[in-house]
Each structure stands twice: as C-alpha cells, then as structure tokens.
Amino acid sequence: MKEKNFCPYCGLGLTEKFTEGRMRQYCSACALPVYENPVPATSVVVADEYDRILLVKRNIEPKTGWWCLPGGFLETGESPEQGALRELREETGISGKIDMLLGVLTNEGRFYKAILMIGFLVRSFSGTARAGDDADDAAWFDKDRLPEIAFNSHRSLIRIYYAGYRQNNPNPAYSP
Ligand SMILES: [Zn+2]
Structure with missing residues (x-):
C-alpha cells in the first residue's frame, strides 16, 4: 500500500494528528487533515447463456497470475456504468450492456488503503x-x-450473483 508523504496542496511533509475521531495524516502549513477516501472501482459479472461467467487472468500486480472479474478503476468524467463497460471492452474485447447493479462493497487495497467496488451484472453482450x-x-x-x-470483493459479487440474484431473477432470454 502506498502512503502519502507530502501535502498534495502545498508540498510540505505530512505529520500524524488525532483529528475528527481518528489518527490522520495532517499538514501543519495548511492546518488541514489529508483525508484518505476509498477509490472507486468497478467490476462486472458477465454471465452467458450457459450461466458461465467471464474471468480474466491478471498480468499486472497485485495478484499477477490470478483470475478475477473484468473491471478497474473509474476515470474522472465517466459514470460507473461507462467505466465498467470500458474496462470490460479493454480487458476482454466484449461489448456489453449493464443489466443491473449487483452490489457495492469496500475492500482493502494494495496500492490504495480502501477501494469502493461497484459490481454490475451484464447478460447481453457481443x-x-x-x-x-x-x-x-x-x-x-x-x-x-x-x-x-x-x-474478496469479486468473490462476494460472484456469490451474490449465483446465490441470490440468479434464483430470483432468471434471465427471460435464456429461460426454457
Ligand atoms: Zn499543505
């Protein structure tokens, strides 16, 4: 995990100070805490007509060589849905349409302290x-x-899809 060492506004070295209920990094020149907020990321459970899901094998850190859902960090200027579908296209070549929101979870990050994971379901794609x-x-x-x-957040989203969502909401396009 990466720590911020300098104030992003004035460049002074940060100290730690108990403020607003917890220890926080603090800039004494700006007299302000430097807040650590979760960074928004998206991921998609893409389910096909056989109820299989699409996974990608990572070739970057963290977790190189592991499988995960397609997804990534949201860019400024995009909606969560746009970010999710962009990452899906970049990582797998699949163009999808968002079906619904599966869940929103927080997860500890490797480079960021915390990630806000927004998970979508995609069942129509080309x-x-x-x-x-x-x-x-x-x-x-x-x-x-x-x-x-x-x-963990990807595991949870897969579980949400298979355990809860799917039973109650069979895909009309694929139902016999
Ligand atoms: Zn400062």
Whole structure:
C-alpha cells in the first residue's frame, strides 16, 4: 500500500494528528487533515447463456497470475456504468450492456488503503472473449469450476450473483 508523504496542496511533509475521531495524516502549513477516501472501482459479472461467467487472468500486480472479474478503476468524467463497460471492452474485447447493479462493497487495497467496488451484472453482450489490456487470458467458467479468485470483493459479487440474484431473477432470454 502506498502512503502519502507530502501535502498534495502545498508540498510540505505530512505529520500524524488525532483529528475528527481518528489518527490522520495532517499538514501543519495548511492546518488541514489529508483525508484518505476509498477509490472507486468497478467490476462486472458477465454471465452467458450457459450461466458461465467471464474471468480474466491478471498480468499486472497485485495478484499477477490470478483470475478475477473484468473491471478497474473509474476515470474522472465517466459514470460507473461507462467505466465498467470500458474496462470490460479493454480487458476482454466484449461489448456489453449493464443489466443491473449487483452490489457495492469496500475492500482493502494494495496500492490504495480502501477501494469502493461497484459490481454490475451484464447478460447481453457481443464479441468473442480474448485477453486484452492487463490480462493474459480471458475465459468462461462454470459455477462449479471456478478458479481461486484474486479479490474478496469479486468473490462476494460472484456469490451474490449465483446465490441470490440468479434464483430470483432468471434471465427471460435464456429461460426454457
Ligand atoms: Zn499543505
């Protein structure tokens, strides 16, 4: 995890100070705490007609070589939905449409202290999965054959999809 050492506004070295209920990094020149807020990221559970989900094999830190959901950090100027679909396209070549929000979770980060993970479900999409940016592989997995998943928040979103959402909301397009 990366720590901020200098004030982003005036460049002075930061100290620590108990303020607003907890120890925080503090700039004595600005007389202000430097807040650490979770960084928003998105991920998508893409489910196909066989109820398999799409995973990507990471080729960057953290968790190089592990499988995870397609997704990444939100950029300034995009909506969460746009960010999620952009990452999906970049990492897998798949163009998708957001079905619904699956969940919003917080997760400890490797580079950031905390991540706010916004998870979406995508069930209508076009294109063939192929590994793109930040990925060595992109592949479909059956529910009972999932590999170990890199991040807790992604595991939770997969669980939400298979355990709760799917039973109560069968995909009309795929129902017999
Ligand atoms: Zn300052």
